[in-house]
Amino acid sequence: MLIEKVIRDYLLTKLDVPILTEQPTGRVSEYVVLQVTDRGWENHIESVTVEFGCYAETKMEAAELDDALRTAMFDIIELSEISASKFGGGRDDKDDTLKRYRYRSYFNLFYH
Numbered sequence: 001m002l003i004e005k006v007i008r009d010y011l012l013t014k015l016d017v018p019i020l021t022e023q024p025t026g027r028v029s030e031y032v033v034l035q036v037t038d039r040g041w042e043n044h045i046e047s048v049t050v051e052f053g054c055y056a057e058t059k060m061e062a063a064e065l066d067d068a069l070r071t072a073m074f075d076i077i078e079l080s081e082i083s084a085s086k087f088g089g090g091r092d093d094k095d096d097t098l099k100r101y102r103y104r105s106y107f108n109l110f111y112h
Contacts, residue, residue: 066103
């Protein structure tokens with residue numbers, strides 16, 4: 001199972017914005033970029049740390065998107081293949097390279 005696809009497909013049902021695995025080539029007003037930053041495996045249970053970047057035109061819109069993302073990621077355990085979802089932190093983090101407002105969140109997921 002490709003966990004990135006599972007997460008992306010799930011978030012597409014929960015959020016009304018594009019869920020991407022890399023920066024878009026054109027200008028998109030709001031979107032989420034997901035990236036797996038770490039993987040583990042113990043006792044037949046796999047784990048990943050996933051970083052999410054919520055991008056928007058305004059700081060408030062980025063914060064609201066991040067809040068909706070966090071809610072969805074806590075609820076991802078409704079999927080049978082996800083055993084646990086743990087919030088690992090997050091922060092307001094403007095992307096100076098892209099000159100976009102961004103909030104970052106990190107989640108640890110355990111799955112089988």
